[in-house]
Amino acid sequence: MKRVRSLLRGNIRQYAMIIALIFVIIIFEILTKGILLKPLNISNLIQQNAYILILAIGMLLCILTIGNIDLSVGSVVGLVGALSAIFILKMDMPVWIAIILSLIAGFIIGAWQGVWIAYIGVPAFIVTLGGQLIFRGLTMVALQGTSLAPLPDSYTFMAAGFVPDIANIEGINLLTLLAGGVACILFIINEINKRRNKKKYDFDVSSIGAFLFKIVAITAAILAFSYALASYRGIPMVLLIVVALVLIYTFVTDKTIPGRHIYAYGGNPKAARLSGIKTKRVLFWVYVNMGVLAALAGIVFTGRLNSATPKGGYGFELDAIAACFIGGASTTGGIGTVVGAIVGGLLMGVLNNGMSIMGVSIDWQQAIKGFVLLIAVGFDVISKIRAKV
């Protein structure tokens, strides 16, 4: 029993955020008189927030390493968007080459900052603050102060397109329903396997009732979600990208040695070094990764806007950072999950979208988002103090 309680306490933050997300969804569903969860709006919500979610995944890894943040990602989004538009519209490159070159640009930007942070030892805050100014400036220079538009369909497809359906049925997207079904089956098999494995090693498992409830609840959520998507235009391309990234990064952080090294470094850099972890290398690759993901977010954002603008990506870093902290990351590093960051990002996204539908002005939206960030982290701090006494 004690063990169960300590397990619960460890996970309470994450559950709390999921509960908060559901709560916010329900509230806005009521306040917007049902518009929030209309199939059209769900698709919009995904496409509007995808680039923040992509950034949040990269940002989470930065934050895991002793609470470092990357202030430059908004500017990198702008710069990479500008570069890709220049490649395509001014240099007449094929779209796929432009995308690959853009990702390489992100890699180089990440490596540049990684060298300063990990090997030269300049604090990440300073390096990325510098980066924010440098890359924003370069964006303006590259675009000469004007926007570049429109972009070819093959480019915007990634951000605004939908996965083509396999059959042609009026009003419903068959592929989406199938995908939803397959996701449910995979999820159930995975859960059963996990449980069987735990039993095999004689570890504690949750009660059969709780187990069934979890399966039913999550399966129902997946099915409802896929039905909603199916009754509009199907699976947005960008959803595929985000889901793939979430799966990959959850796997890496959870199950692999590099992932474990990132957590260990964030938990205690000195102990990590004495445990044989090449700490500088870890820090370097975390920033390279951030650069590449920022580039991907830049491509998605530019595609969604269908133009590259000098102000593109302005302020995105703050949304990504907020998403991580709302989702349970620790400001001192070593604690936080990819799923948490996604939940945090979605919470902010639903707030934005819901308030926009209600006609709340942008100014108020800012203030309310700031308030939510403060409450979420404050809740965490207070619950930690309680747990100690």
Place this chain on the structure above:
Amino acid sequence: MGKYILEMRNITKTFPGVKALDNVNFRVIQDHIHALVGENGAGKSTLMNILSAVYPYGTYEGDIVVDGEVCVFKSIKDSEAKGIAIIHQELALIPSLSIAENVFLGNEQTDKGLIINWDKTRIRTSEMLKKVGLNERTDTKVKDIGLGKQQLVEIVKALAKDVRLLILDEPTAALNDKDSDFLLDLLVDLKEHGITSIIISHKLNEITKVADEITIIRDGATIETLVKGVDNITEERIIKSMVGREIVDRFPKRTHKVGDVFFEVKHWNAFDPLDDTKQVLKDININIRKGEVVGIAGLMGAGRTELAMSLYGKAYGAKISGQIFMNGVEQRINDVSDAIDKGIAYATEDRKTAGLILIDDIKRNITLTSLKSLKRKLVIDSNLEIKIGEEYRKKLNIKSSSILQKTGDLSGGNQQKVVFSKCIFADPDILFLDEPTRGIDVGAKYEIYTIINELAEKGKSIVVISSELPEILGMCDRIYVMNKGMIVGELTASEASQEKIMQYIMQSNKEAVK
């Protein structure tokens, strides 16, 4: 007999699910040194936290009586007003501030309560520094003086608040013998000047030397109070009360066979990484055999930790030169992961800041150095990891609610066992154990010694670095004496004694003067 400055009557403190203190009575006579001893988790710190109002009035039952008057301490300020000050094991000094600034922190010397009077601050500080025999300038930064001197600054800070009852929690745990003696002499001196002290310590030899009374607590209850001159105070007697049984031997017997030379270091030199003109290690030549426990004795700052860390994949030092041979073959070891791969392990002296990831659980700490051995294709086998965690928890008797408990919540002895588990799981051939029993109680020490013996019996080579000479003498087959970055002597177990070791150190100091 003098009057009681402090009486704690029938103190009972319950935490959710545990009774930490059960009807404890504790009385301290004015102008005496009173020692409080007990195993880790016996309730010493809880009792002192009640006295200094870390746990305020109302969270416990019983009375605190100071000078015959029942007191209500709602905050630390209240207890300070009665002249009670506590100096914790982790010093509460700000490293980047000067001695004077630290001494009057929170108690600033002001003109009309607004502007800090720095002259007054400095003058009063230097008066008190003289009193405790600390010869440092008042504007020296605290980070620039050693741990022993920092401890003295803490005492000066308490004196600045007109303390009458000083509580010291493990004041000598991190000090070498010289600094410890100095501190204990100071307490005796303060006693003559009307300052009573309560000292919590695991170092029984020190306690028997300076304490006028010794109160022993076990499992949250007072067992007995021994009075100097009345009771026959010996270390064995205290240990018996502490653990509730007689420990026949403080060092477990070992039946092992010492084999051939396994690890050999030749002409090893290293410089300070912050100042590469300063040579820290000078032409070190040592060897360790299979199944042998070798001790490295020396004063603090002798370069023992630096030696071990520089051998452990150059984790310390700049411009390192010299050769390392294992089984007669020269090895190139350039970083920590090389060292681990070659079978070298190092258990740090500083488990909290450099040994463990305190926010992470037991099993993940144990496996951290050797995750490769848990790898199935790309993935860390988490089931296997849990099994290994459980295995080591049982084998080393790590007292915890489960392997999922955070290491930050464990007691010092159990944290040390996790550090050991981590080293052992890496399956090394040679282990450097740096202060393996610092701040650990008698029972846990015995367990740690047993583990060391088991490893030696398996043919592992073990290097023990320790500031406690009895430990070195009790545990090691052979002892190197280090001083000022050099090996200044080598002794076998049979010929070694505390005096001989000190002799080597003194002699090398003399030679250095010449």
